[in-house]
Amino acid sequence: MELLQQLTFLERGIIAGLIIGCICPLIGAFLLVRRITIISEALSHITLTGITAGMFLSQSIALFSFLNPLYAGLFFSLIGSLLVEKLRQIYKHFQELAIPIILSSGIGLSAILMSLTSGSYNQWYNYLFGSIITVSLSDLLFIIITGLIALLMIGGFYKELLSISFDQEFAKVTGVSVTRFNFFFSLLIAIVISMSMKVVGILLVGAMVTLPVAASIQLAKSFKQVIFLGILFGELAMIIGIILSYYLDIATGGMIVVTGVFILLITSGIKKITASLRSKI
Amino acid sequence: MISVFFEYSFLTYSLYTAIMVGLIAPLLGVFLVVRRLSLISDALSHITLSGIAFSLLLGKHFILFANLNPIYMGMIFSVGGAIFIERLRNVYRYYKELAIPIILSAGIGIGVVFISLADGFNTDLFSYLFGSVVVIRYSDFQLISVITILVLILFFLFYKEWFYLSFDEDQATVSGIPKKILHFIFIVMVALVIAASMRIVGILLVSSLMTLPVAAAMRWAKGFKQMFFYAIIFGELSVIIGLVSSFHLDLFPGGTIVLLNVLILLFSILLTNKR
Numbered sequence: 404m405e406l407l408q409q410l411t412f413l414e415r416g417i418i419a420g421l422i423i424g425c426i427c428p429l430i431g432a433f434l435l436v437r438r439i440t441i442i443s444e445a446l447s448h449i450t451l452t453g454i455t456a457g458m459f460l461s462q463s464i465a466l467f468s469f470l471n472p473l474y475a476g477l478f479f480s481l482i483g484s485l486l487v488e489k490l491r492q493i494y495k496h497f498q499e500l501a502i503p504i505i506l507s508s509g510i511g512l513s514a515i516l517m518s519l520t521s522g523s524y525n526q527w528y529n530y531l532f533g534s535i536i537t538v539s540l541s542d543l544l545f546i547i548i549t550g551l552i553a554l555l556m557i558g559g560f561y562k563e564l565l566s567i568s569f570d571q572e573f574a575k576v577t578g579v580s581v582t583r584f585n586f587f588f589s590l591l592i593a594i595v596i597s598m599s600m601k602v603v604g605i606l607l608v609g610a611m612v613t614l615p616v617a618a619s620i621q622l623a624k625s626f627k628q629v630i631f632l633g634i635l636f637g638e639l640a641m642i643i644g645i646i647l648s649y650y651l652d653i654a655t656g657g658m659i660v661v662t663g664v665f666i667l668l669i670t671s672g673i674k675k676i677t678a679s680l681r682s683k684i
Numbered sequence: 685m686i687s688v689f690f691e692y693s694f695l696t697y698s699l700y701t702a703i704m705v706g707l708i709a710p711l712l713g714v715f716l717v718v719r720r721l722s723l724i725s726d727a728l729s730h731i732t733l734s735g736i737a738f739s740l741l742l743g744k745h746f747i748l749f750a751n752l753n754p755i756y757m758g759m760i761f762s763v764g765g766a767i768f769i770e771r772l773r774n775v776y777r778y779y780k781e782l783a784i785p786i787i788l789s790a791g792i793g794i795g796v797v798f799i800s801l802a803d804g805f806n807t808d809l810f811s812y813l814f815g816s817v818v819v820i821r822y823s824d825f826q827l828i829s830v831i832t833i834l835v836l837i838l839f840f841l842f843y844k845e846w847f848y849l850s851f852d853e854d855q856a857t858v859s860g861i862p863k864k865i866l867h868f869i870f871i872v873m874v875a876l877v878i879a880a881s882m883r884i885v886g887i888l889l890v891s892s893l894m895t896l897p898v899a900a901a902m903r904w905a906k907g908f909k910q911m912f913f914y915a916i917i918f919g920e921l922s923v924i925i926g927l928v929s930s931f932h933l934d935l936f937p938g939g940t941i942v943l944l945n946v947l948i949l950l951f952s953i954l955l956t957n958k959r
Contacts (some may be wrong), residue, residue, distance in 0.1 A: 660793025
C-alpha cells in the first residue's frame with residue numbers, strides 16, 4: 404500500500420496499463436473462440452451508463468458522494484451481461500439483436516444522465532476515450548484487485564472455460580454446469596471491462612479485447628499461442644501507445660488502439676508473406 | 685409544445701430532418717435486422733466518427749476544407765469502412781464475425797487520434813456524439829433531403845430483390861440476382877443513412893434508430909410488410925417526441941430518442957408476451 408502511494412501519477416497509469424494489457428487479450432481469446440467478441444462492445448457501453456449513473460448519484464445524494472463511479476460501472480455491466488442472455492431468449496430467432504439493443508440503450512441512457520449531471524466535458528472525455536494521467540490511487544487499487552480476481556478466476560477454471568468455449572455439448576456431457584459457467588464468464592467480462600475503462604476509455608475497451616487476439620490468431624498455431632501472442636501484442640500496444648500519447652500529446656486510448664491496429668496490419672502482412680513463400684516452395 | 689419548432693427556422697429544419705430520418709432509418713433497419721447485419725450499422729457509425737474527426741483536422745490546417753461540411757468526409761469514411769468490412773471477412777475466413785468489432789474499434793481509435801490532433805475535445809464534439817437540436821443548417825437539411833429521396837427511390841426499385849435475398853439467398857443467387865452488387869448498394873445506403881441521421885441522433889446512437897424500432901416491430905408484426913409499417917411508426921414517434929422533449933428539457937436529443945425507443949421496445953415485449 405505504501406509502495407503504491409509513492410508512485411507518481413504517470414507510474415500509476417503505466418502500471419494500470421500493463422495490467423490491462425495482459426488481462427484484456429486473455430479474456431479476448433476466450434471470446435474469440437466463442438465468437439462473441441462483440442459482447443465486449445455492448446458491455447462497455449452499458450458500463451458508461453453505470454459511470455454516469457454513479458456520477459449522478461454522487462452529485463445528488465450525499466450518501467453516494469464518496470462512491471467511486473467505477474463500482475457503479477461494474478454493477479451495470481454485470482446487469483447488462485445478464486440482460487443480454489435474457490434478450491437472447493426473448494428473440495430466439497434473432498439472437499444477434501440482443502447486442503445492439505443493449506449497446507444502444509446503454510449509450511442512450513448515459514447521454515441523458517450526462518446532460519443531467521453537471522460535469523465538465525473534459526471529465527466525460529476522459530471516461531469516453533481514456534486518459535492515463537487521471538488514474539487515481541483508488542482507481543489503481545480497483546484495477547489491481549479486479550485484475551487479480553480475473554486472473555484467479557481464469558487460472559482456477561481454465562479447463563472448464565476452455566471446454567465450454569470450444570464444445571458446449573461436450574462440456575455438458577462431461578458434467579460441467581454450462582449455465583453456471585456462462586454466468587461466471589459474463590461476470591468475468593464485466594470485471595475486465597470495468598477495470599480497463601479508466602485507462603483505455605469506454606469506447607475503446609472493446610478494441611483492447613479484440614485487436615490483440617485478432618492479430619495473434621493470424622500467426623498462432625494453438626489456443627495457448629493465441630493467448631500468449633495476444634498478451635504480447637496487448638502489452639506492446641499498451642506500452643507504445645502510452646509512450647506515443649505522452650510525447651505527442653494525444654488521447655491515450657486512441658493512440659493505444661491505433662498501435663493495436665498497426666500490429667494487426669503487420670501480422671496480416673507477415674501472414675501473407677509466409678503464405679506466398681510457402682506456396683512457392 | 686411543438687409550436688416553437690415553427691417559430692425559428694433552424695428548429696423547423698431539425699424537425700423536418702428528424703421526420704425524414706425517422707422514416708429512412710427504420711426502413712433500412714428492417715432489412716438489416718432480417719439479414720442479420722444489425723451490428724454493421726454500429727461499425728459504420730463508429731467509422732463515420734473518424735471521418736468527421738479527419739474533416740475537422742483538415743479544416744484546421746487547410747482553409748479549403750474549413751467550410752466543408754464534415755458530413756461529407758463522414759460519408760466517405762463510412763462507405764470506405766463498409767468496403768473494408770467485406771475485405772476483412774475474407775481475411776478471417778473462419779472468424780467472419782471479427783470484422784465488425786475490428787472496424788468498430790479501429791474507427792473510434794483513429795477518430796480519437798484525429799480529434800486529439802485537431803484539439804477538438806470541446807462542446808462541438810459532444811453534439812456529434814450525442815446529437816443536437818440546434819445544429820441543423822439549411823445545407824444539412826438539403827443534403828439530408830437528397831439522401832432521403834435517393835434512399836426511397838433505391839428502396840422501391842430494389843425492394844423485390846432484397847426481399848428475395850433476405851429470405852432465401854441461395855435461391856435468389858441461382859435465379860440470377862446479382863447478389864454482390866445489390867449487397868454493395870444496400871451497404872452504401874446504410875452508410876448514407878447513418879451520415880444523414882448523425883447530426884440529430886448523434887454518432888453513437890444512430891444505429892439504435894435502425895435496430896430498436898425494428899426489434900419492437902418484430903413483436904407486433906404478422907407479416908414482412910407490417911414490420912415496415914410498425915417500425916416506421918415507432919421510429920417517427922420516438923424521433924418526434926424525443927426531439928421536442930429534448931428541446932424543452934435541455935437534454936441530448938439522441939438520448940431521449942433512444943430512451944423512447946427502449947421504452948417502446950420494453951412495452952412491446954411485455955404486451956406481446958401475454959398473447
